[in-house]
Amino acid sequence: MSNLPRHIAIIMDGNGRWAEAQGKSRTFGHERGAESVRAITTHCAKHSDIERLTLYAFSTENWKRPKIEVEFLMKLLERYLKSERSTYLEGNIRFEPIGDLSIFSKSLRNVIDDVQTATMGCNGLTQCLALNYGGRDEIVRAANTLRNKGEITVESLSAQLDCSHDVDLLIRTGGDHRLSNFLLWQAAYAELFFTKTLWPEFTTDELETIIKKFKTVERRFGGLN
Numbered sequence: 001m002s003n004l005p006r007h008i009a010i011i012m013d014g015n016g017r018w019a020e021a022q023g024k025s026r027t028f029g030h031e032r033g034a035e036s037v038r039a040i041t042t043h044c045a046k047h048s049d050i051e052r053l054t055l056y057a058f059s060t061e062n063w064k065r066p067k068i069e070v071e072f073l074m075k076l077l078e079r080y081l082k083s084e085r086s087t088y089l090e091g092n093i094r095f096e097p098i099g100d101l102s103i104f105s106k107s108l109r110n111v112i113d114d115v116q117t118a119t120m121g122c123n124g125l126t127q128c129l130a131l132n133y134g135g136r137d138e139i140v141r142a143a144n145t146l147r148n149k150g151e152i153t154v155e156s157l158s159a160q161l162d163c164s165h166d167v168d169l170l171i172r173t174g175g176d177h178r179l180s181n182f183l184l185w186q187a188a189y190a191e192l193f194f195t196k197t198l199w200p201e202f203t204t205d206e207l208e209t210i211i212k213k214f215k216t217v218e219r220r221f222g223g224l225n
Helices: 015-021 026-045 067-090 106-118 135-146 154-160 204-214
Strands: 007-011 052-059 094-098 126-133 169-172 191-194
Touching: 015 026, 026 052, 026 067, 026 126, 026 204, 052 067, 067 094, 067 106, 094 106, 126 135, 135 154, 169 204, 191 204
Parallel strands: 007 052, 007 169, 052 126, 094 126, 169 191
Antiparallel strands: none
16 A cells, blocks of 8 residues: 555557647657657656556557558657667666557567567566557456456456556546546556646656655555555
């Protein structure tokens, strides 16, 4: 029942709207959003209280976007991972993907595997990118794996999920107030914070302000103190 946010999850919303407000293309917003990912990740890596940072990078529903935008996002992800390999290693950051990666190109899967393998020995912050991820899809896949192995329990299902770590603090940028199918199981007792700030403008100072507010929350997990 610690008041320290050991696992922070972020729905990174607002890249496209930020770019359009600048008179730029949505792809420009995604590029700036990647810069915010780097800044927030390296900041969290220096924060001894934070063990895990999970970022909603590409959802199972994002395939519905225009083909040209999806193709750009795939290329951006591959380029980002290649360029950030050294950042992970220098910051002692372990990279972990969650989601159904089977639909990605072989080239992208190889890059994901390479960075994950290269950072396996890092024991600082774990940066987890949710890629082709949906909370409902995650739970269904886990249940299907367990259905012929006897009774499904909270513990067995949790262990089978892509992410078996409960979320302490969940932040959504961009002004909307919904989970959008993100970490539905893991966020059962998460504290939820929503900000109107668009993701490319989300700073480490705002993150620290939210963490400070989080630390004042009395977390009872259904019990009484």
